[in-house]
Amino acid sequence: MRDASARVRDVILDGGLNARWVFDLLYDGDRRLADVPIEPGATPTWDASRFVVAAGTVRVVWDDDAARSMIPRSMSDWFAPFGAELQVDCIVGAGVFAERIPQSRFVITEVPDATEAAMLWDGRLIHPGEAFTLTLKDRLAKVQRDDFPYPTAPRTTSAWSEIQSVTGLPVVRNVSDVTVPATPYEGSREAALKALFDRLDAWPHIDSTGALTSRPKAWPDPVDQFVNVVAAPPRFTSEDTWNRVAVTGRSPDGDPIYSVREVRSGPLRVRNADGTASPFGGATYPYKSDKLATQADVDDYANGLLPRVARVRSQTREVVETFNPLREVGDVATFADTARYGAQLNRIRSISHQGGVTRSIVEVADE
Incomplete structure (x- = not known):
């Protein structure tokens, strides 16, 4: 916020x-x-x-x-x-x-x-x-268009230091630093930045003054309520919901390293107990990063990625409220009118302001 x-x-x-x-x-x-x-x-x-x-x-x-x-x-x-x-x-x-x-x-x-x-x-x-x-x-548009001209070695083992080095942008460190392997960067600077933020379990985010910071993937605590709501129609979809992850890393010798994890129970299970395909079927989320340099790295990332993508919220709402310029993507909020809209948490995915109203697409937390 x-x-x-x-x-x-x-x-x-x-x-x-x-x-x-x-x-x-x-x-x-x-x-x-x-x-x-x-x-x-x-x-x-x-x-x-x-x-x-x-x-x-x-x-x-x-x-x-x-x-x-x-x-x-x-x-x-x-x-x-x-x-x-x-x-x-x-x-x-x-x-x-x-x-x-x-x-x-x-x-x-x-x-x-x-x-x-x-x-x-x-x-x-x-x-x-x-x-x-x-x-x-x-400002991430500047990173997106600026590929590495040749393979470039990291300067440090600090994720945040490398983020600043890769982008050249002012950085606001809002999550704890982690160690990253000394794998050279090559090709897309955007892909390298995403991989660094993945190690922080976050996405890159430009703040209101142009500094680069993180938007954590884990849902934070609520920061506000939706009070002056004009409308908040629900939408339910299976898009962007996965029940299997396939993670690929690369060893220091250049060999690929694989790890696959899948949901085995509940509505999102990949298959039934007898081995037949489940009613939902399979939906695989692929992920590749040269920053995952060992089998343990790849396994750990797959174990953490599966519960996150299997719970990408399939229920969303378009919240229309009176104008509020404090809203920010990644914010978590509740509805003041719980009798009408429920007591679940809602995380803002997109924002637009039109005239006297603010429109936010929010992901609704599971019950």
Whole structure:
């Protein structure tokens, strides 16, 4: 859950807040332009099923007293998709009270279209008005596009130190460190980062200020309640539910190492007691990592992975509530109205804000 004062939480709970999105342009850590004029209604979305969790598009509407053009035409222009970033915040207030809530740091990855008005004035070409669209992704997009140019040896045996080394991003260590084997990195930097976070039993996550931290795979304790709920229809599906894991590691000599574990009882069992296929059948979750260098590593990972993926929540809800900019993917919350929605825990998988409401897809914990 995003940091905010107790007064902000009270205002959100009361439902009488005013909110305004603010977009600041940054480059190499410097703020080039505060409060970029953005067309109303543009907000990012967050989806925990993606490696790059936060993404979106915004449209800049530019019209200044000097009639300058801000449409990027070269790599060094302010809004060019070659290092420029937007810090997106939400200012929440009621009456004279206001507080700024950081949301995320985004990389500008594309300027897909632009519309401009141009005219001659006193022999000079001026731009009385223009608009252009920016495609935004969180900072993990930089990791995703930057494969290792050649096999690269780890610098340390610390998972967190290697995470910082592999990404070059500022890191917030929010879970205990673990030791990682000295296996060289090769190919995808995204795959290497996922493997390092797997050792921490977590997923990579960009926080609201652009630092890289972890989102633990184990469900944390509840941080809030859904109170001002407009609707929360349930959905039940067998997608993304597995009853067998097949884990592959690699020994220091380069030989593959295998471990398979499967569910043997209950509705998710792979087969019946007599050996015949169960009513649900089999659903195998494959996992490969060169960071698993021994049979014990592979077995331990398979033993921990099976109960996790076999309990990926098949029941979800789309929770529609009054606007709440404090929601964050990975948060666990309960419903205040347990008589209507039940007393189970719910973990937020995706978030979007539309007008005066916040929509969250949540995974519902098993009974």
